[in-house]
Amino acid sequence: MSAAHSCANSSLLGNKEYISLSRALSELRARRPIRISASGESLLALPVDGLDEQGLSDFAVLCSPNVLKIVVTRQRARSIGITASTAMALPLSGMVGMSTIFDLAANAVNEGHFAGAAETASCAATAAIRLVKLSRSLPAVLAAEVPNLDNDLMHLIVTVEADAVNRFAADATNAFALASEATIPLASGTAARFVVFRDALGVDQVAIIVGKPDFTQPVPVRLHSACLTGDVFGSRRCDCGDQLRLALARLESLGGGVILYMAQEGRGIGLANKMRAYRLQDGGLDTHDANTTLGFEDDERDYGVAALMLRTLNCTRIVLLTNNPAKLDGLTKAGIEIAARVALEAPVTPHNRRYLTTKAVRSGHKIINLKASVNEKS
Ligand SMILES: Nc1nc2c(ncn2[C@@H]2O[C@H](COP(=O)(O)OP(=O)(O)OP(=O)(O)O)[C@@H](O)[C@H]2O)c(=O)[nH]1
Ligand SMILES: [Zn+2]
Secondary structure (H helix, E strand, O other), rough: OOOOOOOOOOOOOOOHHHHHHHHHHHHOOOOOEEEEEEEEEEEEEEOOOOOHHHHHHHEEEHOOOOOEEEEEEEEEEEOOOOOOOEEEEEOOOOOOHHHHHHHHOOOOOOOOEEEEEEEEEEEEHHHHHHHHHHHOOOOOEEEEEOOOOHHHHHHHOOOEEHHHHHHHHHHHHHOOEEEEEEEEEEOOOOEEEEEEEOOOOOOOEEEEEOOOHHHHOEEEEEEEOOHHHHOOOOOOOOOHHHHHHOOOOOOOOEEEEOOOOOOOOOHHOOOOHHHHHHHHHOOOOHHHHHHHOOOOOOOOOHHHHHHHHHHHHHOOOEEEEEEOHHHHHHHHHOOEEEEEEEEOOOOOOOOOOHHHHHHHHHOOOOOHHHHHHHHHHO
């Protein structure tokens, strides 16, 4: 099989914009500041996630005398009591420490430490959040206007344009190449071909061709988002592991099919943030509100990459195994023809009932077992 969608040209002689963006992303992952420019402004930005007191103090010195702001998404702003329809920047008073900053970014309601009123985040600040999100960090950054300094340190800081960030975010996940493939015998006795794609951010996405599907007919496909806790360890908080095993058995009984195992842990927020969301759920929030309290969408997934993978496999007419209407919608919009949907109903248990009910009520998941089990009880 040959690569269908090669990565954006990342050689040194390639696209300069792409190179500076991927460098900026590496800087953010290493918890170092970057500079983001937009018309009329230039900001230094640093992710809140993973920052310690020393990092905060170094950043404050670097930005001095300019005021530090914390930039949060509209969802996070709302959860700390600010009416917002865009990302917001909150000026900080001089003496705040990391615990206050982290509270503002992700924890409790804490409105007492803004030095001034919340402002609509600028283009550069909004782009900073977008880039930080690509690194699977909490969507919150510290930002300040670039101080009027011309020293060696300033020259070391990677600079990107806000517009370029937006182009990069849209393109990077959809530019991917075939990395490798191999055949693996499964415990059930079926052979499966694991085809690994790698996107331009270095993230691996896997298509597992189970058995020998007939590609001249609509191919049975399970589009599955990674869930370490459920898929590997059988967590009872969700139905993921059960659904994965049901899907595999179903594909085998249908003579073969494809599992797209997507690196979209926690509905796209990443494993660390999923654990943060679980802690908020332990405090009483449901799975949707926990995501938005952390500043994310309730579901951050995009199914465009899955559609590209299917196209690469010559699999554009499918039977989709799912209860999730957003998957049907996402793949259809990306040009995949869905000949039929097959439900994938995991057992409802006391542990997962609340989670499944939220999915049914708030995301429209079609879960008949849930109704049956509710009726049984009443
Ligand atoms: N943020 C968050 N993610 C969760 C939680 N519980 C499970 N997940 C993630 O939710 C995703 C579930 O994905 P899928 O199994 O593909 O499916 P789905 O959206 O439930 O739709 P189906 O196709 O019907 O299974 C996985 O990425 C899990 O890691 C939770 O409480 N919070
Ligand atoms: Zn799960």
